[in-house]
Amino acid sequence: MRVNDAVSGLVFAALGGALIQQASRLPGFPGQKYGPDLFPKILGIGLILCGVGLIVRGAKALTAGAPLLVHQEWMKETRAVLNVFAFIGAIVFYLVLSEPIGFIPVAFAVFLGLFLWFKVSPPRAVVVAVLATAGFHWFFGSLFRIPLPRGVLTTIL
Amino acid sequence: MDVILTALGLVFQADVLLTILLSSMFGIFVGAMPGLTATMATALLVPVTFFMPPVQALSAIVSATTMAIFAGDIPGTLLRIPGTPASAAYADESYMMAKKGETELNLGVNLVFSVLGGLVGVAALIFMAPSLAELAINFSSYEYFWLALLGLTCAILIATEDALKGFIALLLGLAIGTIGIDPAAGVPRFTYGNVDLLSGVSFIPVMIGVFAVSELLRNAPTINNAAHTFAQSIGNIFTGIADVFRRYWVNFLRGSILGTVIGALPGAGADIAAWVSYAVSKRASKEPEKFGTGHIEGIVDATSANNSALGGAWIPALVFGIPGDSITAIVIGVLYMKNMNPGPSVFLQNPQFIYAVFIVFIIANLLMLPIGWVAIKSAKRILSVPRNVLSPIILMFCIVGSFAITNSDYAILIMLIGGVVGWILEENGFPVAPIILGLVLGEMLEQTFMTSMIKSDGSILPFVSRPIAGILAALTLVVWVGMAWRMITDRKALPGAA
Numbered sequence: 001m002r003v004n005d006a007v008s009g010l011v012f013a014a015l016g017g018a019l020i021q022q023a024s025r026l027p028g029f030p031g032q033k034y035g036p037d038l039f040p041k042i043l044g045i046g047l048i049l050c051g052v053g054l055i056v057r058g059a060k061a062l063t064a065g066a067p068l069l070v071h072q073e074w075m076k077e078t079r080a081v082l083n084v085f086a087f088i089g090a091i092v093f094y095l096v097l098s099e100p101i102g103f104i105p106v107a108f109a110v111f112l113g114l115f116l117w118f119k120v121s122p123p124r125a126v127v128v129a130v131l132a133t134a135g136f137h138w139f140f141g142s143l144f145r146i147p148l149p150r151g152v153l154t155t156i157l
Numbered sequence: 158m159d160v161i162l163t164a165l166g167l168v169f170q171a172d173v174l175l176t177i178l179l180s181s182m183f184g185i186f187v188g189a190m191p192g193l194t195a196t197m198a199t200a201l202l203v204p205v206t207f208f209m210p211p212v213q214a215l216s217a218i219v220s221a222t223t224m225a226i227f228a229g230d231i232p233g234t235l236l237r238i239p240g241t242p243a244s245a246a247y248a249d250e251s252y253m254m255a256k257k258g259e260t261e262l263n264l265g266v267n268l269v270f271s272v273l274g275g276l277v278g279v280a281a282l283i284f285m286a287p288s289l290a291e292l293a294i295n296f297s298s299y300e301y302f303w304l305a306l307l308g309l310t311c312a313i314l315i316a317t318e319d320a321l322k323g324f325i326a327l328l329l330g331l332a333i334g335t336i337g338i339d340p341a342a343g344v345p346r347f348t349y350g351n352v353d354l355l356s357g358v359s360f361i362p363v364m365i366g367v368f369a370v371s372e373l374l375r376n377a378p379t380i381n382n383a384a385h386t387f388a389q390s391i392g393n394i395f396t397g398i399a400d401v402f403r404r405y406w407v408n409f410l411r412g413s414i415l416g417t418v419i420g421a422l423p424g425a426g427a428d429i430a431a432w433v434s435y436a437v438s439k440r441a442s443k444e445p446e447k448f449g450t451g452h453i454e455g456i457v458d459a460t461s462a463n464n465s466a467l468g469g470a471w472i473p474a475l476v477f478g479i480p481g482d483s484i485t486a487i488v489i490g491v492l493y494m495k496n497m498n499p500g501p502s503v504f505l506q507n508p509q510f511i512y513a514v515f516i517v518f519i520i521a522n523l524l525m526l527p528i529g530w531v532a533i534k535s536a537k538r539i540l541s542v543p544r545n546v547l548s549p550i551i552l553m554f555c556i557v558g559s560f561a562i563t564n565s566d567y568a569i570l571i572m573l574i575g576g577v578v579g580w581i582l583e584e585n586g587f588p589v590a591p592i593i594l595g596l597v598l599g600e601m602l603e604q605t606f607m608t609s610m611i612k613s614d615g616s617i618l619p620f621v622s623r624p625i626a627g628i629l630a631a632l633t634l635v636v637w638v639g640m641a642w643r644m645i646t647d648r649k650a651l652p653g654a655a
Contacts (some may be wrong), residue, residue: 002345002585012325019332020349027340036339036346036608039603043332050325055320080378089375094556095566111549118380118545132550136557144208146561151604
């Protein structure tokens with residue numbers, strides 16, 4: 001989805017404004033004229049200037065008849081849009097459940113779910129999901145000793 | 158001499174050599190897979206290198222990227238799909254050659270001249286970096302401030318089509334970099350009581366999000382498109398290479414030197430090197446009408462250039478701590494994590510590490526010949542790996558790799574945000590590499606700026622009164638004026654396309 005430059009310009013100009021406002025609440029540096037607020041404020045000014053530049057450009061495009069929002073070809077296909085959300089959903093799913101349930105079941109579920117959603121044949125999906133989960137657990141958990149969450153398997157592992 | 162022996166000792170160890178071999182294979186695979194880039198290879202490697210000693214970590218990155226830039230040529234020739242953006246400049250030309258039945262010659266030239274070009278880049282790195290470091294040892298905060306500013310400006314001017322959007326991306330990266338303890342006064346900034354944010358937004362998860370997760374999201378809509386197949390079998394790729402060299406050795410030298418210089422310019426990397434040298438080759442050619450019909454000449458220039466750019470990009474990265482491209486931006490982040498702050502002092506304090514990097518570069522380029530040959534021979538198998546199986550595995554790599562950095566979900570959250578924001582920004586024409594440059598260089602820029610401001614008590618004069626600082630300031634101004642001019646002319650040419 002492409003929004004008109006004026007919209008993104010507005011967002012970044014607002015971000016610049018927020019940066020300046022938040023920076024001005026920072027404590028000063030005793031005995032110095034320049035404190036920790038100076039650099040963020042300069043960045044904020046830069047963001048506002050560039051944002052205004054984009055707003056001007058976008059406004060010109062709007063008056064020339066350009067739409068506020070352009071949908072790319074792929075966005076007309078529900079499946080394609082859902083593919084994107086499948087990845088985002090998988091990350092959120094892992095984020096929420098890996099701690100209470102544990103790496104092994106959650107990683108397996110992420111693999112199996114994504115494989116099946118992306119139309120990998122079910123037998124192959126199960127086999128690759130098992131192998132991939134085991135592989136990741138071995139590589140990161142055993143080889144690099146990353147404390148992957150154990151969750152419900154705490155007593156077994 | 159002692160230093161070189163120490164460096165050899167650091168490199169010629171079983172675990173380092175094994176790392177080079179495995180990373181090379183990883184790099185070949187990632188480079189050859191369309192949609193997976195050399196930058197992504199680096200991003201995925203970093204969490205693994207996090208647990209390695211410095212030389213081993215740098216070896217992994219050097220060998221993976223060297224291989225990936227070459228391997229991008231393979232699907233370009235066979236499928237007309239460049240494996241990495243660095244091969245895009247001549248993918249059409251290569252494919253035309255393949256259609257004419259010159260697949261072997263094309264792949265052979267790509268392999269051999271990638272190796273040779275890579276070696277030229279390394280030679281430039283070996284000869285220029287130490288002498289530049291001697292010059293840089295006298296730099297004060299003023300010079301470093303201008304260098305950082307110049308580097309960031311060049312990155313936007315050269316590497317992005319839309320300077321305004323590039324600038325915003327850079328400012329965004331710099332702004333993210335201000336989160337955490339501020340470098341001059343030690344005051345916590347924008348942390349809002351969050352303990353995780355005190356040490357700043359963790360660089361690796363942002364990078365994995367921006368370079369790898371956003372790439373997965375962008376490719377997600379077309380994930381079920383049929384895997385690429387081709388029926389050709391590939392014969393001897395080394396026939397006729399000697400003839401090409403005799404005929405086009407000028408092209409090879411020109412491409413390699415141009416590639417090294419472009420690589421060394423901040424922000425411009427292998428892909429721009431390939432585009433520029435291909436264009437130069439066409440302009441200088443005696444038979445430019447043959448370009449675009451499956452002619453080897455421009456390919457010699459461009460395939461040498463993109464590999465030589467890799468070595469060139471390390472020159473400013475090691476000497477000044479200013480990245481030459483997005484890969485070295487990641488490398489600089491890794492160097493800071495290994496407490497090997499890049500800059501001229503590394504050359505004095507830890508020269509053995511620098512020499513070890515040089516040696517690994519040479520090994521990786523030489524190793525490219527056999528590994529590249531195997532990769533070309535097994536191209537059919539590599540290219541038939543289905544994306545719908547590969548992508549979820551890469552996603553898990555991103556998740557666990559991010560988690561490994563902080564051992565907490567906080568990093569996964571940062572990665573997710575980085576991925577979604579990076580994806581949305583790219584969809585809207587914002588380049589994402591400046592975000593990482595800003596994040597990496599932000600602290601240096603702010604620290605040198607604040608130190609300089611406090612030293613000069615707010616006066617601008619000392620910023621430009623030292624000779625080198627003055628020259629750098631003038632250069633920066635020239636680039637800024639050029640950029641403003643381009644923005645104005647751009648706007649006339651393209652009346653504000655959304």
